[in-house]
Amino acid sequence: MTNSILLGAIADDLTGATDLALMLARNGMRTVQVVGVPEEDADFGDAEAVVVALKSRTIGADDAVAMSLASAMTLRQAGAEQFLFKYCSTFDSTATGNIGPVAEALMDFLEVPIAIACPAFPAAGRSIYQGHLFVGSALLSDSPMRDHPLTPMRDANLVRVLQAQSTAKVGLIPLDIISAGPEAIRAVLIKAKQAGFGLMIADAVRDADLRVLGEALSGARLITGGSGVAMGLPDNFRRQGRIGTEPVPARMIAPKGKSVILSGSCSTATRGQVQAAIDAGRPAFRIVPADVVAGSQTVADIANWVLEHSGKEPALVYSSDDPDAVLAVQKKLGREEAGLLVEQLMANLAVILRDNGFSRFVVAGGETSGAVVGALGVHTLQIGPEIAPGVPWTRSIAGPDLALALKSGNFGAPDFFLKAWDLLDD
Structure with a gap:
């Protein structure tokens, strides 16, 4: 391989991967999207970010983990320094849950003791406050997602939903900490890690919250969330002088x-x-x-x-x-x-x-x-x-x-x- 990418992302469905790829491209990263687990010797050309689109949202957790780890291995071999596990902004998951198992498997693989979980996407009406996911002005559990044919979501408390899927202890980074800025977020993550937490739901109600969160996660080996959490990541590489600005075409x-x-x-x-x-x-x-x-x-x-x-x-x-x-x-x-x-x-x-x-x-x-x-x-x-x-x-x-x-x-x-x-x- 001739490529050496900066950011490697693994999405649990195809449209979610496209959503994420657009977010990264719109924020200036040369991005390609790959469908399915990439070959071990895949060449991604001059891409700065690669988004792998899996079909793992509603399959068995063991299969979802295996596909995600295989993708992560290829992305790491291609030079990825930061990894993003992307799932839906409505936290779609089966009752047994693939989000928790895949996140924890990637944490183990990448030797990451703590990671955030933030599916917020305010531009699409998805916001998180006090750990509760809103779709527009309605709680997730009161939105049409409660009747989704494959992944009915009837609990808006993401801390509770993710805890049921995870062996790691799940906590919350509340909005007042997000508003206090990157250093406050980093300090909470350090304290949470010391207290034995492994996954932290992060509040976000505005794009500005996601950009602050992204800045706080500069250098983080693994991030989990929706495409919105990626909007602040390219700026970290740009501040380091490692990427330029690649505009998305208008047509x-x-x-x-x-x-x-x-x-x-x-x-x-x-x-x-x-x-x-x-x-x-x-x-x-x-x-x-x-x-x-x-x-x-x-x-x-x-x-x-x-x-x-x-x-x-x-x-x-x-x-x-x-x-x-x-x-x-x-x-x-x-x-x-x-x-x-x-x-x-x-x-x-x-x-x-x-x-x-x-x-x-x-x-x-x-x-x-x-x-x-x-x-x-x-x-x-x-x-x-x-x-x-x-x-x-x-x-x-x-x-x-x-x-x-x-x-x-x-x-x-x-x-x-x-x-x-x-x-x-x-």
């Missing part, structure tokens, strides 16, 4: 070809975006899982429909539905089976469309994005212009030449599916 040249929207997310935000596209007259096909099982909806049928309805405006294929309908499907098919059914169908559909001249994809939902990108054979992504906070256009730089907008279900304004295309040039 992106996309490969020639047709466009399509694939939506597998059932989040409130995505359902609103689906409805806005339908209201605007975009052609839309709704996937009904029961019909897929019965054989009355096949991937070939859906692909033919898209080919017939693709024109100047991209067609929309969606499985998004309200929580009661999703729960009914899960009861009938099983929670994991229902999710996998839609993911696999979307993945197979994307391959057929790619082979029929489609090169521009908007994909909604972390699990759906992971399945689609894996099926398309995309391995490395270049970060392009920002469509919405946390969501850029990307272009593949290994594998087939495609433009991809990979959107977390919770992100984006109602007109996201309508406006995303405005940032692409032929």
Whole structure:
């Protein structure tokens, strides 16, 4: 390998990795995103930061740990000095929890006695106060995340949630300490380590809080959190004279070809975006899982429909539905089976469309994005212009030449599916 990176990040899903890669690129670091555990001899070129996108959020904890450690080993071999374990700004996790086990495994691997945990992302309405996570003005437990089909979040107290997943003692860095500045934060971490704490939830309600936290973590070997916590990290390297300022492009040249929207997310935000596209007259096909099982909806049928309805405006294929309908499907098919059914169908559909001249994809939902990108054979992504906070256009730089907008279900304004295309040039 010829590269020597500064920051190595491991994300537990694809859209979260893209969100983080955008955050780092927007703050001046040359950043590439890698899909899946990178090869041991991977060459990252002149990248200053590498973000590894795993599909480990809802798998078994042992498997999530193994994938994360394998990624960390490659990143360390590539020269990474600082590591970031990235998870969702709504702290998505299964009941047994992958956040705690992966964080502790990375702490052991990197010989780190204490690390912070901060999923706050104020620009997307995620803030932490007194250890409680808010989505907008509502507690996480009162937000639509309480009915998430894969990771229902019904406790807003992150100290309590993380403690249930961890063997390490979990504590809190309250907002008054964050507001007091980097030295106060460092002093609390030293005292917490001496008191036997291993993981510390950090309050943050403004971008300024995250930048102060980032400055306090200069030289920290491991950080865990959402993409927001990364906004202050590049400045640490810049103050050391080790990076410059690499602007994110305002527009992106996309490969020639047709466009399509694939939506597998059932989040409130995505359902609103689906409805806005339908209201605007975009052609839309709704996937009904029961019909897929019965054989009355096949991937070939859906692909033919898209080919017939693709024109100047991209067609929309969606499985998004309200929580009661999703729960009914899960009861009938099983929670994991229902999710996998839609993911696999979307993945197979994307391959057929790619082979029929489609090169521009908007994909909604972390699990759906992971399945689609894996099926398309995309391995490395270049970060392009920002469509919405946390969501850029990307272009593949290994594998087939495609433009991809990979959107977390919770992100984006109602007109996201309508406006995303405005940032692409032929």
